[in-house]
Amino acid sequence: MNNVGEILNDVSLKDYTSLKIGGIAKYLVKPRNITELKNLMEYIKENKEKYIILGHGTNVIIDDSYFDGIVIKLDNFKDLVFEGNEVTVGSGVALGYLAKVTLDSGFISFGFASMIPGNVGGSVVGNAGCYGHEIMELVKTVEVMDKDGNITKLDRSDISYGYRYTSLKNKYIVLNVTFILKKGDVAAAREEIKQNNQKRINSQPLDKKNVGSIFRNPENASAGKLIEDLQLKGRTIGGAKVSEKHANFIVNEDNASFEDIVSLIESVRQEVKDAYQIDLVVEPTIIKWDSL
Ligand SMILES: Cc1cc2nc3c(=O)[nH]c(=O)nc-3n(C[C@H](O)[C@H](O)[C@H](O)COP(=O)(O)OP(=O)(O)OC[C@H]3O[C@@H](n4cnc5c(N)ncnc54)[C@H](O)[C@@H]3O)c2cc1C
Incomplete structure (x- = not known):
């Protein structure tokens, strides 16, 4: 190499x-x-x-x-270049940092993403979002590399996307993304961020090892509420546990193995299916070497 x-x-x-x-x-x-x-x-x-x-x-x-x-x-893909109301950002830039830098320049668009702990590449590929916004709303173009090393610039209209999904996944490596930003009331945006962050601190197990929401919310329902109503908070397999604080989080409580986490997810999914006939979809990507 x-x-x-x-x-x-x-x-x-x-x-x-x-x-x-x-x-x-x-x-x-x-x-x-x-x-x-x-x-x-x-x-x-x-x-x-x-x-x-x-x-x-x-x-x-x-x-x-x-x-x-x-x-x-792609940690070294860290460029961040403003041009008018657009910013082009490397895949390795953290969303929280992008939210901060854009707010400091008077743009409020990334306020919603300030507590999403991912990088730009992973967040665009999975169309990360919260509080009624998702990152693809802001995308103008995405520069990608395919498996053969060819580079293309895709317009947003070339990409199909929806709730926590884009057609980029497993097809392209995202190199950098150009976003269109909106100016606005920065002080009001900062206040909203502060309140949203406090809500997260109060409701999510941020002090434990976790991977965010385990299941996507099904249409017109909250995965966390369905799980909580079945009294599954605290269910444990090996070192993996359904969070006592938020039922849609599974935490690595005590040296959990991959198998512990996957088995716990499956057991919760099955209980929800039996009780409500709802097939919950897992939000994080489960990576198994033999299926690559
Ligand atoms: C405490 C906590 C809170 C969270 N809150 C939210 C939330 O509010 N909303 C939300 O949507 N998510 C949330 N998440 C989940 C996660 O932070 C986001 O999905 C984030 O966007 C993932 O980015 P990442 O860089 O960590 O991606 P990774 O986990 O590293 O990767 C995710 C997927 O993207 C692929 N990928 C990564 N980079 C690239 C690239 N450059 N090109 C191509 N493919 C790539 C990977 O192969 C993988 O399949 C939360 C997670 C935690 C732990």
Whole structure:
């Protein structure tokens, strides 16, 4: 592997996910620029390596066995360039930072995302959102690389997307994104953010290892409420537990394994299905090495 960026060997993926679960990966590679990423994709193709892209690791539940493959992290894709009411941002920029910087420049559009702990790449791929907003609303274009190293700039209209979903997933590597921003009352936006953040602190188990909401909300219902009504808060399998604070969170309470988390998710999903005939959909991406 030459000219592909920083290469780390035998890396514990526990240290790269908010749930603190994940096996040892043969390589974790951080390209410094598009050329290095292109070289890496060529190497992967030629050597038939398995690979995953990892953002900030806050929406993934990762297999804890050994990964004989490559984890690609775009942490070095950190450019942030304003042009009028647009900002072009690298995949590796944290949403919270983007919210701060854009607010400091008088734009209020990213206020909703200030407490979403992911990076721009992962958040656009999964169309992250909250408080009635989602990130795809703000997207103008997305620059992507395909598995063969070809680079394309997609307009928002080229991408299909919906609730926590875009057609970019598993197809492209997001390199950078251009967003259209709106000016507004920054003081009012800051106050709203403060209140929303406090609500999160009060209602979510932010002091525990977690991966955000486990299930998408079904139409016209709250997954958390359905689970809570079945008195499943506190249910435990191995080291994994349904949070006592918020029923739609599963926490890694005590050295949970990948299997503990996945089994607990399945047991909750089955109970909800039996009780309400609602098939809950898991929101985070579950990554199993043998299915790559
Ligand atoms: C406490 C907490 C609160 C949360 N609150 C919210 C919320 O309010 N709303 C919400 O929507 N989410 C929420 N989340 C979930 C998560 O933060 C978001 O989904 C976030 O957008 C994920 O970004 P990431 O960088 O961590 O992605 P990762 O978890 O690293 O990756 C997610 C997926 O995107 C892919 N991916 C990552 N980067 C790229 C790239 N550059 N190109 C192509 N594919 C890529 C990965 O392969 C993976 O499939 C929360 C999570 C936590 C822990």
